Amino acid sequence: MTKSGGTHPDNPGIVVIGAGPVGLVAAMYLAREHGPVTVLEKRPDPRPLPHRAGRSITVMLSARGWHVLTDLGLAEAVRSVCVPIHGRRAHFLDGGSHTTPYSRDWQPIWSVERERLHRLLLDAAEADPGIRLRFGHRVREVRLDEPAVVVGTAGGTATLPCRRVLGCDGAHSAARSALVAAYAERGGGPDGVREEVRTLGLAHQEIHVPAGWIDPWTMHYWPTGDGLFAAFPLPSGEFAGSLFLRVKGPAPSYEALRDDDDLRALVAARFPGPAAAIPDLGAQLARNRAATITTVRCDRFRWRDRLALLGDASHAMAPFMGQGMNCGFEDARVLREALASTGDWESALAAYEESRTADAEAISYLSDQHYHTMANPPLETENPARDALRERLYALCPERFAPLYEQCAFTEESYATLLREDRAFEELVDGLLRAHGPALASAPASTLSARLAEVSTTRKDHRCS
Structure with missing residues (x-):
């Protein structure tokens, strides 16, 4: 790069802002098919610093995250630094406890120290010949018309031209600021961005x-x-x-x-x-x-064919569902697949935005709600028949019905679809109880199957084979 007013002698093609896990995954995906990629990170390289063993925030890996790591050839290396965890155990002040499996067959999700995972991903990205990592490069401005990014370093300010910008720079995203400004200046009215950043x-x-x-x-x-x-x-x-x-x-x-x-x-x-x-x-x-x-909600994830937001830059969420990083990894995979299917950046970014905005809204909502589920000790249930009937249906029709957390963690079904179907399932349970009374929760399986077959909803065919 040169000082302010100059340009980089070779256009890097794609600039990824942010060298966190999501930015690195996005860079590795795109460098293989759309490179070269330059990753800009405002912080210094963390790898020369001592690892703080046991004192780093952990993140969870489940089906969506493992899909991406498998695509990139990193699953085995990452699994070697993970711990499988099969459920969560609540400990109560009265000395009692209760364990809830993450899935009905006790499949695990995987706990990994974020710092250890980050270092592994940095090594993998650095080894990719299509990727350049640039630490100590703070993005001060994203110019969407050119496009280019203005970067501040210890040596001054430089302008880096590019063809595309991926904003993977977290909740306080410079890329998202540029997107919001672009819609305000050129979109306006109903085409503006609805953005919410809150603590x-x-x-x-x-x-x-x-x-x-x-x-x-x-x-x-x-x-x-x-x-x-x-x-x-x-x-x-x-x-x-x-x-x-x-x-x-x-x-x-x-x-x-x-x-x-x-x-x-x-x-x-x-x-x-x-x-x-x-x-x-x-x-x-x-x-x-x-x-x-800090949480972020934003209803626009791209600007024309030039800019896309991924991960926390577009949907920073509460950590309580363990899906924040998995969702961000899935963003990168969906973007890569949209590019592969359309071959056109503008069409691909439009498809990416349409796919991810509803899912991000759904999983952000669920993450907020899950804190209240976990923080509040279970009291005597207000409706034991509802709880019992719900569990009977899970057991009677395991291919049709599953707990929402299990589906978020162990499938790659759209979060928005899962939330919609879970609400329909709760309506089904309530409808069955209204029609047949609480005794249905303990009725023979044949009776329950017959009552279920009578119900017609928009969710699915509720009959169980």
Whole structure:
């Protein structure tokens, strides 16, 4: 690159903004068929720094993510640094616990330290001859008319021309800002962008949890209604813990705390199991400051044939469904498949946007809702017949009906379709109970099958073979 006003001597073709996992996956997909690709990252290369074993946020890999890693030839290498986890176990203040499998046949999802995965993906991208990684390059402006990106480095400001820009630069995306501005200036009216960037009313702290007191093949969590402590297994047998509390409001919230001693006392009272097992809890709470959670919703993911948004740049979501990175990886795969099927960038980006906006909205909604499911200890159910009938239908018609979490994690069906079908399933359950009463939940299988065959809905043929 040259100083401001100059251009790069060779057009890189595609610029990917952001060298996080989604940006690297997108670069590897596109370099093979549409390269060259330059990846710009504002931060320095993390690989020369020591790995903080056991003290890194974990991310979950499920079917959508594994599809992408398999495509790229990285599944085996990634699996070697993952831990399979088969379900989540809730621990209650009264000493009881309850385990919910992630799938009815106990298939696992996979927990991996984000930092370890990131380093592996960086190595793979760097080894690709079609990709150039550029660290310490902060994108200051995206010029969609040219197109080009203006980058600030230690040496000054430079302009990098290109043909396409992929914005994989997170919740505070420079690429999304350019997209919003472009629609405001040239789209206007009903063609403008509906964008929402907000900070959740929750904050979290990372806590390293030692091994040996809870089983290492389950995600463990301690719900209190007004807070949550979660522990995710690591390859070492230890756990990556996360404390979630409200940011503001009456106790328990971070705002209501006077000092670190108050926080330690709160954790000891609300989460006595983890508190007793973590010998340096007070020191960790004082050292690892609370971080807020930013979410993004945007109804436009592309500008003409020049710009596309992927991952958190277009749909940063709450972490509670474990689908944020999987959804971002799927973005890259869908974009690659749209290019392969159309052969035309404008048509491909239009198809990509149409496919992903509804899915992103659906999984973002589900991720918000899932926190409330996990944080609140189960009380005596208001409708035990509904719960029992739901479980009977899952068992009676396993090919027709499945829990929503299981379908999100173990299939690649559209998130929007899954949400729509789950709502239809709940309507079916309620309709059966209204028509036949709560006794249907314990009726013989033949009776239940007959009642189910009588029901006609828009979801599917509800008869079970």
